[in-house]
Amino acid sequence: MKSREQFYRPLNVFAALLLLFVAAIFAPSARAQQCTVKPAAIPLGQTVRLRCKLPGEVRDEVRGEVSDAVRDKVRDDVRDKVPAVTARLDFRLDSQVDSPVNDGSNWRTVRLFKQASGDWEGLMPVAVEDSPGTYPIQFLAADGATLASVNLTIRKTVFPTQNVVLAPQIEALHTTSEERQTLTTFRDSVSDIKYWDDPLVAPLPGCVISPFGVKRLHNGKPTGEIHAGIDQRAAAGTPIRAVAAGVVKIVQPFNVLGGTVAIDHGQGLETMYLHMSKLNVELGAQVKKGDVIGYVGATGRANGPHLHWVVYVNGVPQNPQQWVTLKSCVTPPKKSKK
Secondary structure, three states, X not given: OOOHHHHHHHHHHHHHHHHHHHHHHOHHHHOOOEEEEEOOEEEOOOEEEEEEEXXXXXXXXOOOOOOXXXXXXXXXXXXXXXXXXXXXXXXXXXXXXXOOOOOOOOXXXXXXXXXXXXXXXXXXXXXXXXOOEEEEEEEEOOOOOEEEEEEEEEEOOXXXXXXXXXXXXXXXXXXXXXXXXXXXXXXHOOOOOOOOOOOOOOOOOOOEEEOOOOEEEEOOEEEEEEOOOEEEEOOOOOEEEOOOOEEEEEEXXXXXXXXXXXXXXXXXXXXXXXXXXXXXXXXXXXXXXXXXXXXXXXXXXXXXXXXXXXXEEOOEEEOHHHOXXXXXXXXXXXXXXX
């Protein structure tokens, strides 16, 4: 008489093969992802959080004495089914749907990263220069196949104009080609390890004297530039703290930016701190949230002590006030009583 183990072994093999057969039949539907974008509507200069959940994992479907090859095949085909590894914001309008999507001018692509939860997450920046409208964010597999698509609405956003008075010798400062290359290399890099977590902390307690996105005039003359960060009021020598954990990638003086520290927080999030009087970290150091990285100054193109700091998301300047809560130095006028 056959033992119970001998009796059930063929059934286990049959069950595994049947599972493989079912997985092959329903492979297209197994590629379906639950992908979200938050928020679904956003102003210019802010960041969208992306998240994709894979279909339910197979943990206990394959039991018993089947070959490792069969078990691995089942797991590969069912449990770890085709994750979305990138997301693409497609700016083409309906009239442009036949235009090539790979010319680089009408889309923005970012990486997604697998988290400890098993979800795949990423950050999609919306630039100040982007056109308002509703556009699809497509979630793509490694082979370029579209696994999901979710619409994002970019709202019209009005940024004010601000004049900055500079002494002639300060206004004459310019960025060198070597400095520009250093900054470009920093912005273009995206590291795999996530050091940061929510919430970020303000680098210092001072109020905002110049908000993100304003159109800058120097001594009354248009510069064609926007304010890509935030200026906070602070006395010279005030400690400046890292808004999140990360790795220091730049520690040096620049002609225009002054004493500068740049930190890579991982998975597309970076910050940079300018015009420092003293730098307090070393290149390559790993810092924690709240560590002192330098001190407020007026170096570079600055008309007085303050902190100018920038948030980059996948290389695009973003509004720091989406990430931290800061008060304006300007008190809004009180509404008159009727």
